[in-house]
Structures are given as structure tokens and as C-alpha cells.
Amino acid sequence: MxxxxxxxxxxxxxxxxxxxPAMAQSMDQKINDMFASSTGWFVNFIFxxxxxxxxxxxxxxxxxxxxxxxxxxxxxxxxxxPHSISLVKGDYSDPNDAGEVSHFQALATALSGTVGLGxxxxxxxxxxxxxxxxxxxxxxxxLMGMASKFTECTLGVKYRNEYEDGTVSGGPMYYMTKxxxxxxxxxxxxxAILFSVFCILGSLGGGNMFQANQAHAQIANVxxxxxxxxxxxxxxxxVFAVIIGGLKSIASVTEKVVxxxxxxxxxxxxxxxxxxxxxxGWAFGQIFAGAFTxxxxxxxxVGALIQGFKRAAFSNxxxxxxxxxxxxxxxxxxxxxxxxxxxxxxxxxxVVICTMTALVIIITGQLVSDxxxxxxxxxxxxxxxxxxxxxxxxxxxSAAFSSAFGWFQYVLAIAVILFAFSTMxxxxxxxxxxxxxxxxxxxxxxxxFKVIFCIFVVxxxxxxxxxxxxxxxxxxxAMAVVNIVALYCLMPIVKTELNSYLSRLKSGEIHKFH
Amino acid sequence: xxxxxxxxxxxxxxxxxxxxxxxxLAKSQGxxxxxxxxLEWSPYSFLTPNELEERHKRRxxxxxxxxxxxxAPVIKGLxxxxxxVSTALKYGGIADTLCxxxxxxxxxxxxxxxxxxxxxxxxxxxxxxxTLAQISPVPxxxxx
Numbered sequence: 001m002x003x004x005x006x007x008x009x010x011x012x013x014x015x016x017x018x019x020x021p022a023m024a025q026s027m028d029q030k031i032n033d034m035f036a037s038s039t040g041w042f043v044n045f046i047f048x049x050x051x052x053x054x055x056x057x058x059x060x061x062x063x064x065x066x067x068x069x070x071x072x073x074x075x076x077x078x079x080x081x082p083h084s085i086s087l088v089k090g091d092y093s094d095p096n097d098a099g100e101v102s103h104f105q106a107l108a109t110a111l112s113g114t115v116g117l118g119x120x121x122x123x124x125x126x127x128x129x130x131x132x133x134x135x136x137x138x139x140x141x142x143l144m145g146m147a148s149k150f151t152e153c154t155l156g157v158k159y160r161n162e163y164e165d166g167t168v169s170g171g172p173m174y175y176m177t178k179x180x181x182x183x184x185x186x187x188x189x190x191x192a193i194l195f196s197v198f199c200i201l202g203s204l205g206g207g208n209m210f211q212a213n214q215a216h217a218q219i220a221n222v223x224x225x226x227x228x229x230x231x232x233x234x235x236x237x238x239v240f241a242v243i244i245g246g247l248k249s250i251a252s253v254t255e256k257v258v259x260x261x262x263x264x265x266x267x268x269x270x271x272x273x274x275x276x277x278x279x280x281g282w283a284f285g286q287i288f289a290g291a292f293t294x295x296x297x298x299x300x301x302v303g304a305l306i307q308g309f310k311r312a313a314f315s316n317x318x319x320x321x322x323x324x325x326x327x328x329x330x331x332x333x334x335x336x337x338x339x340x341x342x343x344x345x346x347x348x349x350x351v352v353i354c355t356m357t358a359l360v361i362i363i364t365g366q367l368v369s370d371x372x373x374x375x376x377x378x379x380x381x382x383x384x385x386x387x388x389x390x391x392x393x394x395x396x397x398s399a400a401f402s403s404a405f406g407w408f409q410y411v412l413a414i415a416v417i418l419f420a421f422s423t424m425x426x427x428x429x430x431x432x433x434x435x436x437x438x439x440x441x442x443x444x445x446x447x448x449f450k451v452i453f454c455i456f457v458v459x460x461x462x463x464x465x466x467x468x469x470x471x472x473x474x475x476x477x478a479m480a481v482v483n484i485v486a487l488y489c490l491m492p493i494v495k496t497e498l499n500s501y502l503s504r505l506k507s508g509e510i511h512k513f514h
Numbered sequence: 515x516x517x518x519x520x521x522x523x524x525x526x527x528x529x530x531x532x533x534x535x536x537x538x539l540a541k542s543q544g545x546x547x548x549x550x551x552x553l554e555w556s557p558y559s560f561l562t563p564n565e566l567e568e569r570h571k572r573r574x575x576x577x578x579x580x581x582x583x584x585x586a587p588v589i590k591g592l593x594x595x596x597x598x599v600s601t602a603l604k605y606g607g608i609a610d611t612l613c614x615x616x617x618x619x620x621x622x623x624x625x626x627x628x629x630x631x632x633x634x635x636x637x638x639x640x641x642x643x644x645t646l647a648q649i650s651p652v653p654x655x656x657x658x
Contacts, residue, residue: 090557093557095606095614098555098557098604098605098606098611099553099555099573099576099577099605100569100570100573101561101566101569101570102557102558104557104558105557105558105559105560105561105566106566108560108561109560109561109562109563109566112560113563165571166568166570166571166573166574167567167568167570167571168567168570169567252562256560258560259560325563326563326566329563329566329567329569330566331569331570425562425563426562426563429562429563429564430563
């Protein structure tokens with residue numbers, strides 16, 4: 001029965017596509033135009049460059065924040081790394097708390113919300129525009145972002161709401177209201193509202209439309225081109241069944257298959273790298289050379305840097321505030337422990353997985369360079385690097401992996417769909433938390449948001465990559481604008497927690513159970 | 515000196531037979547019985563954000579259900595058996611957790627059944643008996 005359903009799902013779009021291509025394509029075009037024109041002003045504001053330069057202020061904003069947190073907490077991401085691993089392994093968990101949410105589970109759930117298309121498609125976009133050098137800046141941003149994540153997740157747990165029935169709600173909107181009141185700072189409520197608005201937009205953008213868009217691109221890449229709104233409607237129906245119909249089986253299957261897919265993805269990348277072991281040195285050479293010279297990329301070094309930082313932030317969401325929502329359900333007496341655990345997230349997501357993708361794209365020679373000068377050739381628009389088959393986004397990653405293993409494009413197609421789906425489920429939850437913070441909890445109110453969420457799945461699958469990715473980035477970065485201000489205001493609280501915890505760890509008051 | 519027997523119990527018919535066996539044994543040896551119910555749980559499983567949010571609440575509900583539906587009837591049923599009965603209720607991997615209970619109670623032996631029902635939280639048997647035989651610090655009796 002299952003197989004029949006799948007077959008039908010694949011066949012239906014193909015048939016529709018064959019019968020009414022012209023009408024369908026123009027419908028995609030209409031949705032795209034409408035979407036691009038209604039979101040352009042917002043995108044332009046978020047990505048406006050510093051006067052007289054091409055450097056967007058928002059990228060500087062994220063990098064400066066990550067640097068400040070890294071310095072303020074004394075390279076916490078490196079100091080606490082071994083302790084973070086112990087915490088995830090459960091060495092410090094009280095056996096009597098078995099049955100509660102463990103550090104591992106909070107991390108795994110947060111990761112399944114972040115590991116996804118950013119790692120597959122986002123990296124391809126970064127390397128396709130910024131060249132191999134973008135990888136260097138991406139890794140750097142990932143390492144620095146660990147400190148941002150540490151700060152926001154500690155606060156997320158510390159100021160979460162625990163209700164009488166035992167459920168919890170946490171996230172930036174709660175530390176903005178409660179934390180600001182505690183420190184006697186003004187405007188906490190205002191910031192929480194602003195954050196919630198952006199969080200809803202982010203959940204509809206990067207957490208939804210970008211996913212639907214790239215999932216459609218991947219399916220079309222495998223089965224042939226067909227109108228995006230068909231994928232959109234199928235996807236929306238499944239998301240609807242899970243978040244409104246409460247069809248837990250789909251969600252729980254996804255939750256189990258996604259980690260498996262993640263491991264399979266990394267293993268395949270490793271095998272491809274090992275098969276080309278002699279080129280790894282060259283690839284890193286390209287990454288370093290490109291990081292500082294650009295190797296002919298549009299915008300040169302700055303172009304590589306912007307792409308690297310942008311895609312890293314989009315992929316690991318450090319400083320954005322979404323992780324603070326995901327991590328806040330853990331059972332711990334020490335909020336700081338969840339901060340430690342969460343700093344592994346950008347490491348796994350960006351430093352490990354994104355780097356794998358980038359290396360595979362570079363090593364398999366997808367980017368076209370001039371053999372005489374070693375400089376990359378740009379395509380007609382002059383904005384992106386030429387690729388062998390003109391691929392971009394997820395199609396570029398797919399081409400890179402399938403050049404080594406032809407069958408991998410099918411695995412990747414399934415992985416992309418599952419990643420997209422799990423990210424959508426996670427972000428529908430983040431968006432819902434922001435929505436209920438604004439409008440209060442209640443069945444009807446929640447349904448309204450969930451229906452809106454499903455509508456955006458269709459829009460995302462229909463629109464072109466350009467406008468979707470711009471809006472997705474803009475909405476997610478807008479969250480970071482508000483969130484990072486709050487993190488600056490509240491970081492002394494995290495420092496107090498950190499010092500207290502570290503001294504108790506040293507004295508043996510906090511000890512291993514296993 | 516106290517002589518305690520830990521019995522793995524999940525409410526299934528098979529585990530009831532195991533318990534009957536243990537009660538007879540306890541009578542003949544003048545031992546006390548610890549009825550152990552383990553709710554299968556791994557801290558390394560994957561949950562959705564919604565499940566995380568509700569986990570603490572669900573845990574409370576699961577413990578209460580186990581207490582009232584599984585353990586309370588046993589206590590009641592054995593009230594007049596003349597054997598001293600206590601209970602243990604824990605989350606974890608079943609064989610490991612039974613060992614932990616044995617150690618915590620200072621028990622001298624542990625008795626489990628071989629097949630149980632396949633309810634998720636009460637899959638106490640199957641290969642559990644085999645694993646337990648391998649890792650238990652005290653003699654293990656497996657009741658068919």
C-alpha cells in the first residue's frame with residue numbers, strides 16, 4: 001500500500017506536467033513575481049551594504065557578535081568542548097532522572113532542525129558564488145558561532161516557562177521579557193514582540209519556503225521538470241497531516257531516518273574524499289587561496305567572505321535564536337550545561353557537514369576555472385561561477401556526489417526531502433511558539449498559524465530560488481538583529497552562571513554519575 | 515540476614531507466571547520479593563520538538579499509570595501470601611536497570627520470564643533474559 005502511494009505521488013505530477021505545462025509554468029511565474037515584488041523592500045533593508053562598500057551590515061553584525069562572545073567567554077567553544085561531549089554522553093546525568101529529556105535528545109532534535117538544506121544546497125550556493133574560499137570563512141563562522149549558540153541556549157533554558165502540567169516553553173522571547181526585567185532593563189517586551197514577528201517570518205521563509213523550493217528542485221532534477229506548485233501541494237498535504245492532523249507516525253519516522261541520512265551523507269562524502277585523497281591538499285590550497293584572493297570570484301575576497309559567513313549563519317543559525325527554543329526542553333538543574341551541549345551544534349553542522357559538502361564540490365571539479373590562470377570563470381550574468389553542467393544550489397551538490405557514485409543522486413533526493421521535511425516540522429514549532437507568544441495559546445489560534453504555514457509550502461515550491469533565498473535569509477537574519485541585542489544585554493548573567501558552574505565542577509560538587 | 519529476590523514484572527501473563535514461581539520460591543526460602551517494573555527508555559532516542567516539550571508531563575503520566583495499573587494490583591494480590599513484597603519502578607535499558615535494582619536492593623537473586631507481551635514500555639523479556647544472564651551480579655533464574 002505504501003509503495004502504491006509513493007508511486008502515485010511520483011506519477012501524478014508527471015502526468016499533470018505533461019498535460020498542462022504552459023498553464024502551470026505561468027502559474028509558477030505569477031506566484032514568483034508577486035512574491036518577489038512584495039518582499040523586495042525587506043530584503044533590501046536587511047542586506048543593505050555599508051555606505052560606499054559592498055559589505056552588508058548584517059554580516060558584520062553576526063561576525064562581530066560571535067567574536068565578542070568568543071572573547072567574553074574566553075574561547076569557551078574550545079575550553080568546554082571535551083566537557084560538552086561528556087555531557088552529551090550522559091556522564092553527568094543523574095540516573096534517577098531517566099525518562100526525562102536528555103542532553104543528547106535536545107541536541108539531536110535541535111540538529112535535525114538545523115542540519116538540512118543549508119548543508120547541502122546552501123553550501124553549494126556559497127561555493128557557487130563565492131568560490132572555494134567561501135569555505136574558509138564558513139568554517140571560521142562556524143567555529144565562532146559556537147560561542148553565540150552557547151550564550152543563547154544557556155539563556156533559553158534559564159528563562160524558560162515551566163507550566164503546572166509539566167510542559168515547557170522557552171526561547172528568546174522569554175529571556176527578553178524575564179531576563180530584562182531581572183536586570184532592570186527597558187524594552188524587553190518590545191524586543192520579544194519584534195523577535196516573535198521575525199521568527200514567524202523566518203519560520204515561513206528559511207524554515208519552510210526555502211526547504212520546499214529546494215526539495216522541489218531536487219525532485220525535478222531526478223524525475224524531470226514539472227511545475228513547482230504540484231510538489232508544493234503534496235508537501236503541504238503531508239505537513240498538514242503532521243502538524244494539524246497530529247499524524248505522529250510520519251514525524252517519528254522522519255526523526256529516526258534523518259540522523260541515519262545525516263550519517264550516510266557524511267560517510268559518502270568521506271568515501272569520495274578518500275577516493276580522491278591525493279587532491280585533498282589541493283582542495284585546501286584552493287580554499288585558503290580563495291579565502292584571501294577570491295581567485296577571480298565576483299567581489300573577490302569580500303565576495304567569498306560574505307558568502308561564507310551568510311551561508312554558515314543560515315545553516316547553523318547561531319545567534320538567530322531558534323536553537324534557544326529547541327534546546328529549552330532539556331531536563332537539567334544547570335542551564336549552562338545546555339549551553340555547553342549546544343555549542344556542539346555549529347561544530348557538527350558547519351565545521352563538519354558543510355565542509356564535507358564544499359570539499360566534495362571542489363574535489364570533483366564542478367567549478368570551471370581557466371586552466372591558464374587558475375582563476376574561476378564566471379557565467380553570463382557575472383555573478384556566479386560557471387559549473388560543468390550549469391548547476392546551482394542543490395543540483396550542484398547532487399552533480400558533485402553523483403560524479404563519484406551515480407546512484408547517489410537518488411539517495412540525495414530522498415535525503416533532501418527528509419531533511420527539508422524535518423526542518424519544516426522543527427520550524428513550524430519555532431514559528432508556533434512565537435505565534436502563541438504574540439497571540440496567546442488556544443486551539444483556533446494555533447490552527448490559523450499552521451494553515452498559513454502550509455500555504456507557504458506551496459508558495460515556496462513554486463517561486464524561483466533567487467527571491468526565496470533572499471527572503472529566507474532576510475527573515476532569519478532579522479531574528480538575529482533582535483536576538484543579539486538581547487544577548488549583549490544578558491551575557492553577564494551567562495558569565496555568572498559559567499563561573500559558578502566551573503568552580504563547582506572543579507570542587508567536585510558537580511560530578512560524574514557513571 | 516535478609517534474603518531478597520528481584521522479579522522482573524510487566525503485567526503480562528508470562529510475567530505473572532514468573533511472579534507465581536518467585537512467590538513459591540520466596541516462601542520456601544523465607545525471602546522477600548522486590549517486584550521490578552522497568553519502563554524501556556533510551557536517552558539516545560530521537561524525539562520531535564513537540565515530544566521534548568511534553569516529555570516531563572508524559573513521564574509523570576507513565577509513572578502513574580505503571581504504579582496504578584501494573585504494580586498496585588500485584589501488591590494487592592500478594593497481600594495475603596505471607597511474603598514480604600516491595601516494588602521498584604525505573605526507566606532505562608531493561609537488563610541494565612534490573613541489575614541496578616539488584617545492586618540497590620542488595621538482592622541475592624533475580625528472576626525473569628522468557629517471553630513477554632510486546633508493549634513498548636514493557637518489553638521486559640526476549641533477549642533481555644539472555645543479556646541479564648550475561649551481566650547480572652547475582653544468580654539469574656529464567657522462567658519459561
